[in-house]
Amino acid sequence: MNRLVLPALALSVLALPILPLAAQHAGHAGHQAGDPLAAAVAAPTRTPANVARDKYRHPVETLKFFGVAPGQTVVEYSPAGGWYTEILAPLLKGNGTFYAAQAPGRGFDGLKAKLDSDPATYGDVKLVPWTLRLTSIPAGSVDTLVTFRNVHNMVMGGTEAATFKAFFDVLKPGGTLGVVDHRLPEGRDSALEKSSGYLKVSTIRRIAETAGFQYVGASEVNANPKDTADWEKGVWTLPPTLRNGEVDKDKYLAIGESDRMTLKFRKPN
Template identity: 70%
Template sequence: MNRLALFAALVTIPASAVIAQHAHHQASDPIAAAVAAPSRTPANIARDQYRHPAETLAFFGVTASGTVVEYSPSGGWYTEILAPLLRDHGTFYALQPTGGYLASYRNFLATKPEVYDKVKLVEYPDALATIPASSVDTVLTFRNVHNMVMAGKEAATFKAFFDMLKPGGTLGVVDHRLPEARDTALEKSSGYVKVSTVRRIAEAAGFEYVGASDVNANPKDTADWPKGVWTLPPSLSQKEVDRDKYLAIGESDRMTLKFRKPVK
């Protein structure tokens, strides 16, 4: 076949074949398929550019057949991905602290029972024993460590993570990053936390540090805003004041850290 004929053959590949190839790629990559799930809401999909869910979950080693705990899923952003990912072959625990988000998260699960019917909602700490010790492959917490630090509950919470994980299991942490040179006191008010602080908390609980990814880094975020991290999207606490400026910066600069429970 000459080059012209080969080119003609390539450009006349039917659209159905392209769609089939795309479907095959998703079938061979369960995380990509879950990120592309039609049950996800458009507003949450729009934030993928800041949260990079496929790359983040892959870095943490999440699989479709694993037992996964997400601590404090709150509005359900990652639940929209983890629930379909784990629904058929895995186990998904949503470990939600008691308080304001518990009722709203339960209502969120009720909106799409065909997707969320197998999510195991566990109240923390009241029903923590529902999750058997040393039974979990992966614990994930997204933008929650700063809340633990502000409330003084980080040691107890990380101990709970450690106890539920299997030996060799993974703890994945994403949070707003405070530059190491800043005053540590800002961790109590700004919503940002230092990498060194997260490592100290995790290692004190018994975890081994595995490594970090820059997938959720944002060099535009200088972490010195009038209302802390809530100045930036999606909160935009300053309302219309410098709104375009903060939208151009985007969501916060985030650490993405991986820890492991040692195998003894």
């Protein structure tokens, strides 16, 4: 269950249980009756390797916290390999509109190939090229825009202000922006945000609020207190990248994927 932390409260850290894959499937099956989101997470069309990462990414709880639901117009910014696309596509198929917004290039081509490979599942997905002058998604038409582990790339590339402005423009008044990213402790040197893959909560809040968003709150559902966020090779030291290869691999696998902030913002009415 998500914990909503209002802006005046400090973020707490929860130790989250790590379940074997069979238990995850059983849990999904046990909760999907009458729950479209749980049913989408349990969809047999999902890639088994992606299902195995549910224990780190908590898709049901994360998407519920952001308020994603059938009937909405939803944008996923930079889906890359389509981990969340595998869930959002069946959730919104025939009841809603789903845009997968990806920058032109190899990532776009790879995602297109994935969507084209299964038209029964992905035929309704609107794959659109995302640029900083995006025009293919109508302004003020989107209920919820979500982005997962992408803001650190914007910060490293210096595109965060323009990208968040574009987020603001496509959302309806009252629409939701949901952000998940790797969390850097507030006391660390901010220079690390340009190289480590980790960002401070305060940094993302500043970016979003400068673009005009109101901060709604945070969930600790994707927290991982085992991650010290001080790795020589940045967040990519941890799974799934495991940049050190076989060196200390068991250690990093035991830590799991990164400690992540899960932040919710709102475009004012």
